[in-house]
Amino acid sequence: MEEKSSVSPMVLVHRPPAIDFIDEPLSHSFTLLYTHTSPVPIPHFLSSHAASVRAVVSVGRLPMTAEFISNLPSLEIVVCASVGFDHVDLDECKRRRIAVTNAGNAYGEDVADLAVGLLIGVLRRVPALDRYIRSGQYTRLWDYPFGFKLSKKKVGIVGLGSIGSLVAKRLEPFGCIISYNSRSLKPGVPYLYHTDILSLAADNDVLILCCSLTDETQHIVNREVMETLGKYGVIINIGRGGLMDEKEMVKCLMEGMIWGVGLDVFENEPEVPEELFSLENVVLSPHSAGMTLGSLGNVTEFVLTNLKAFFSDQPLIFPVQLD
Template identity: 50%
Template sequence: MEKSHDLPQVLLLKPPLDMEVFGQDRFSSDKFRFLKAWESPLPLDQFLQAHAQSVQAILVSGGIPVTADTIRLLPALKMLMTTGAGLNHIDMPECRRRGIAVANAGSVPSEDVADLAVGLLIDVLRKVSASDWYVRRGLWITNGDFTLGSKVGGKRVGIVGLGNIGSLVAKRLEAFGCCISYNSRKQKPSVTYPFYSNVRELAANSDVLIICCGLTDQTHHMINKEVLSALGKEGVIVNIGRGAIIDEQELVRCLVHGEIKGAGLDVFEKEPDVPKELFELDNVVLSPHCANWTGETFNDRQKYVVSNLEAFFSNKPLLSTAVDD
């Protein structure tokens, strides 16, 4: 077994949340060692320059950007591993230009994220959080019966982004008797759901819009005034993708003025800041970007991260390669 200081280095710009939860021991390996930038007194650019020839891989979480400037300071970099599914914090064009392999958590968190998407939808339609608030404040006694909710079964659900997560959301909602259609970059030949190349047309033919795609230049503010207007006054939107896929200011306006029926939101445009107007609305369910926050996902993801890094340093195929769609 190699001595620790002889092992190849994996750069950590900041400890991932998984490491803070489980501790570094759960990420240890005899194939690599971690280089912890935050422990150095040097400014980051100087720290990177000092280790420029030795860093072959970076392990990064969603809250830390990996910019072209960072990548250019690391000529030996060949692999980038991110603990999340999204890639909007990584300069993918620079990675492609350099031939740097980018891997994410693959399908590890997909089941949990899909579960929360469905949970948010049920909560909004059946007013679970609103009725909980009603009971807790004694309003059932003083005001009588609660207001009517809306049935989940039979709803026309449009899914934006039919990847791992979107497909699992569709499968779950089919079991409720929902009618599924979707929008994606390309139509999927193996999928029988109706396909809409235009997200506005998808919204116009849906009662519910569920955002499952990644954030890119093309999807930024893709859900805009026209799309929300097409969804209409009886429409509900659920977002477990990224906040900036929706024009948040326009969404808030539509919700405040009753131009859409409700929303279930796990992600926001300027996290952790959430528009205060949403706090007063009982038809909106809010979640602090925690769709994949389960002990099972964190445990499985820790194993997956280590296995992927070990595969890289053993010159074996990566368990997954990320695609920025």
């Protein structure tokens, strides 16, 4: 590894065009390049700046393939502003001894908060009744369909990791009865464990999807699970769109096979099945679960701290283990 310099190293920001929260704070300490403003194709752009780029700040999980990385021979560190880092070719990073960091669990609390917000939103029809008032229909007291109680609802958490646990903790004082399904029973957890999602669906009123998307969890909520959950069933998805069979979910909603859904994620974002736009028992959210100004502020701190630490030989926070 070449000697590090503390004077304004060249940092490439690799981000979706709309997410610019990190630009201004970084610009005070680093010379910035951006992939999204490149007038030429990205490989061409990368190779023309090849020698100078020593760090990449990866925002919004845009792919960083081995080819992308191979175009940057001076690259020493990839700082992810995301919790996930599976969009980065870690084998290539390991081979090149490029350091990788992520955002720890910066978004966990916000994601759990929104899960609860979506659940109350669906059960109590919050956005639907807000629409009802804004459209001028509120001309008579209590002349609209009433919602459902949260208290005593049986809630099944799919994936009791850090976010699932935060969701469960928040729902306890609402009088919800919590159980969960996870790869294995979590020792010391006070909630009932179900070995599979069908058993979880059979025993609960609500499913909240908090697990990561893997080959095993792809479409873990299929038609059979929804039929088992039943016609008063509610599903909240703050995990990944691919956890649900979205086509079957739309059918189940339209057939009244389940009662409602609260969705922060979709199979092909930003595409949302248009059939959902006219349904009243559905709350839609644009992958905003982790996106608060507060969390973005925290993440900006982590990114800045890591870049500064790296270029002054200090320890990194949230390093990704590549061994």
